[in-house]
Amino acid sequence: MKIKQYQVDAFASRPFEGNxxxxxxxxxxxDDDLxxxxxxxxxxxxTAFFVPTAKGFRLRWFTPVKEVDLCGHATLATAHVIFEILGYTESAIIFETRSGNLCVEKDSNQLKMDFPAFPxxxxEVSETIIKALGVHPIELLAADDYxxxxDSETTVRAITPNQALLAQLDLRGVIVTATGTDxxxxxxxxxxKIGIPExxxxxAAHCKLAPYWAGKLGKNFLSAKQVSKRGGSLKCEVKADRVVLYGNAVTFMEAEIAFET
Structure with a gap:
């Protein structure tokens, strides 16, 4: 059996950026095990998998160790494949997912994703969090992640966390954040804990970050940057109980998986 596979750099304007x-x-x-x-x-x-449905497509996301309820960059990558490679002609895609129906539209030269907000x-700041991050947060919040x-972008960039301690936390992961310089x-x-050191x-993290920073900064349209080694930029718009994320994606590789069933 053979299936097509595409590798896409999401939240990127060129290869080797983004996620x-x-x-x-x-x-x-x-089969789920496969x-x-x-x-x-x-x-x-x-890795994202999708099948056609009457509404659009059923979409599922898997890390190297488990299936997850929501993934933003792999949704963006999937929409890019459907629009740009498979030649989908509608202006919007409806994805049926574990997190409800997600709509992705073409918006000028970007893709626009409508996601649920998770403020x-x-x-309380625990000693484990402090030891894991090596710094004392000025504030700690929780949803499905901490x-x-x-205190600053410089501190966010300098963090070298203790991965073993992070894996012991009761929630899925930790987002560190601060106001940006640009x-x-x-x-x-x-x-x-789910196989993603960084x-x-x-x-999906911006479904938590955008509502938080919208409240702190008093604005509903925000510019954001994830300052990992690869890095990536996106725009966020908070609309009531939804977060709209804007981003670009580029195809890096087209391949074929071959295996015996």
């Missing part, structure tokens, strides 16, 4: 995701179009679902094995073999933050709530607000806010995301650019 790489693998995208596999399927006619029907393969989907997970493909994601493990790819060893990227996420984090304040929580959001550690730091954007509204910057961030980094660490999630060793994610290059994390769309």
């Amino acid at each position: 790489p995701a693998a995208v596999c179009p399927l006619e029907s679902w393969l 989907l997970q094995a493909i994601a493990e073999e790819n060893n990227l933050s996420e 984090p709530t304040p929580c 959001v550690a607000v730091l 954007v509204d806010f910057v961030s980094r995301f660490f999630a060793p 994610d290059p650019v994390t769309g």
